[in-house]
Amino acid sequence: MCGICGIIDKTKNVEGQVEIVQKMMDVLYHRGPDDRAYHTDLGIILGFVRLSILDLESGMQPMQNEDKTVTVVCNGEIYNYRELRDELKAKGHIFHTQCDVEVISHMYEQYGPDFIKRLNGQFAIGLYDKKNDLVFLGRDQVGIAPLFYTRVGEAVVFASEIKALLKYPGVSKELDLTAIDQMISFPGIIAPRTVFKGINSLESGHYLIIKNGEITNTEYWDLLYDKEIKYKDENEAAEALKAELEKAVRYRLNASVPVGFYISGGLDSSIIASLINMVGSDTIRHSFSIDFTAREISERKYQQLVQKQVKSIHHERLFGIGDIVSNLKDAVYYSESVLKETYNTASYVLSGLVHENNMKVVLTGEGADELFGGYVGYKFDKMREASKAQRMSQLTKEDMEINDFLWGDPCYTYEKNHGSFLDQRRKLFSNKLVDSLKDFDCSRVKVVDTKKLEHMDLLQKRSYLDFKMRLSDHLLSDHGDRMAMGHSVEARYPILDINVIETAMTIPSEMKLKGYDEKYILKKIAEGIVPKEIVKRPKFAFVAPGSSDILKQNDEYINEILNFDRIKSQGIFDPEYVEELKKQYSQPDFKLNLPYDSDMLIIVITTGILMDIFEVAGV
Known part of the structure; x- marks a missing residue:
């Protein structure tokens, strides 16, 4: 994936805005270190930074249709672009590259805004329609690719990350207190809300039309479970689901650069690793994993079982409490959010391991728990x-x-x-x-x-x-996209392929949670291709040590963040109660039962780090 940004302001000279877009692209460099460009038109600037993955020679953006009336920037991948390209060619459209993104301008030209319903991919799109003088912003069905926007006077500003929006003059850095309350109460902050008041996250499965200064928000897809239950035989259901997963894996192995994969030791990533091995057995691929120094949360035994079966070139990183402390500030910077767990740091270090081995793309297993009753x-x-x-x-x-x-x-x-x-x-x-x-x-x-x-x-x-509340705006955003792209790595999610999701919606719930056996239908698929020890092991939550472990490191920066006077001056949290938590969490025998206990102190810590990094005033 890459990074996109843009300014829509018909009241100002576009040339005077170019410097601002350059600054926005500067802070998106990690999303696109390979190249950058921008396009200007009447009251419009579209910016793009590139992480080169497909069609390395001619895949640069912004891209346009034949008569240059439709201009596109896209962060992401369109996996069914070959089928769409053939369809469009048959209708007379002319293509000049082998890049997947080139289909977008032609699809829009052919079908209008509804073209987005035809895309299978992970994407955030910025499109300028010169004939109709409008801007289209769209996000994929699940919300893998991020897209943020805000309004400042007559201007609408958008970008792949909030830090780019903060480069636009007049964008407020005021904290959204409801967002912080959501982080305390729910799995995360829920779109369109973000931690910054007035800065919106475009909801997954939505697109915006910006025309004549008005913004229209349209939902084009949702997980409605309104499809007819198709499968009554579990073997037939497993066979259909496996076929879609294989296709999804093939789609996501398509790249002009090497593609690796994560091995967590859990069922989902093991299925993906095994399918990668099945559909691409002629290629030896690189795999990556994190192992924790804390024995009770180590999954190395299971990671090794998968690695030996798929015969990958494996890279692993041992990860301890010191690594959490040393990477927490970076995790907050790239997340652009308050965090309620520390495991973002593990994800960040894992993508760093990918980057160190000169790779840009990995497949990972998120999405199964939400679709198949895994939690x-x-x-x-x-x-x-x-x-x-x-x-x-x-x-x-x-x-x-x-x-x-x-x-x-x-x-x-x-x-x-x-x-x-x-x-x-x-x-x-x-x-x-x-x-x-x-x-x-x-x-x-x-x-x-x-x-x-x-x-x-x-x-x-x-x-x-x-x-709605866990996957899109937490696991795929602050934990997924942001931690991967912090090291210029694109994460791809076969289980979240739109055809896999829509097949899952036609499978009855009793095949997903059979009795109290979670992800039953996935285990049927795993039989014979995944080591039996993994198929039969209970669900193991991916956690990292919490703030009680951090406190015991006695880190100077963390101590300063939690300083009584600092907490008091910020005005968000009660300094007396924070002191109580510090005392409780610092006890030698105190241990949070993660992920079931609420780690209140990590919310306080990461709020303080966020305010420090982005120079946010207290309330």
Whole structure:
């Protein structure tokens, strides 16, 4: 992937904006260290920095159609470009490169904004339509490629990362307190919200039309589970799903540079590694893994099993608490967000290992837990449903009111009982913010359209919520794209291929969570191609040591971030309570049960780091 940015402002001389776009591209250098260019038109500038992966000689952007009336910058990959290219050629379109992105301008010319529904890929697109004097911004169905935008006066500014937007004069660095509250309460911040007030993340499966100073936001795809259940036989379902996964892997191995893959030791990455070996057995590929010095979270035994089976050239990095401390500042800088776990640092170091070995592309296994009932929450839902009367007696009136507002069901719990959790949030926030909590309380802000959940069964409902609240804006963004691109590495996700997802939607829930056996249908696929020790092992959450371990390192920078007077002057968190947490977390025998316990102190630490890096004022 690459980096894109742009300014739309019909009231200003475009030449006066070029210097700003250059500064925006400067801070996107890590996304595209190989080349850079920009295109100007009346009131429009599109900027591009390139990470060269496909058609190295002639794949430079911005790209245009035949008569130069449609100009495109794209961060990402269009995997079905060959099929689309053949279709467009048959309709008379002329191509000049072998680059996948070239199909975008012609697809738009042929089909208008709805062309985006035909794309299979991971992409964020900026497109200028000169004839209709409009700008189109679009993001892939799942949200793998990031795209942020904001408005400053008459100008609309967009970019692959927030740090580029902050180079535009007048963009505010004010913290969005609801976003911080979401980070405390949910798996992460939920689009369109970001940690910076007024800076929006374009939602996955959405596109914008910017015309005459107006912005129109359209949803073109969603994980609605509205498709007919197609498979009643589990062998038939497994065969169909495996065929789509094989195709998705083939698509993602296409590149003009070597392609490697991650091995975590878990089921999902092991399936991808095995399929890579099956479909490309004539190529010896590089694989990469992180192993933790803490024995209780080490997966090296399982990583080695996979590596031996696929016979890759393997690279591993031993990772300890000291590595978390030394990489945490970089992790926050590239994430551009508050973090609620430390494992972003492990992902960042892992992509660094890829970069050190002169590689630009890796395949990884994210997405299976959300599609196939992999998290423990799916089992909890099933247990609660079996004892609903008892469950209702455990909920407070406030729990039920919030559940009904957020999820459309007073008895449905996602992540935690948010009414009961309110006391914990009140403790963490400063007295000043507690007094105004109702103004930014995330449990009073809709995050999904609850009508969409009404027809879904229990597993589908959690799958939808995980997609919206965990996958797109957390695992694929601050944990995925940003940590990979921090080292100029493109991560590709076969399980999140749109055809794999739509096939998964036609498989009944009882084949995903069979009894209490998670990802059952994936295990059927894995039989015979993945070592049996991995197929049969229980789900193992990818975690890294938490803030209690960090505190025990007695790092000078972390100590300064948590300084009582500093916390007090920032006005976000209660300094007295932070001191209590520090004392508790520093006890020799204290250990957070991650990922089930909330690591409150890592939120405080990373908020402080974010404010330090981006020079954000307190409240």
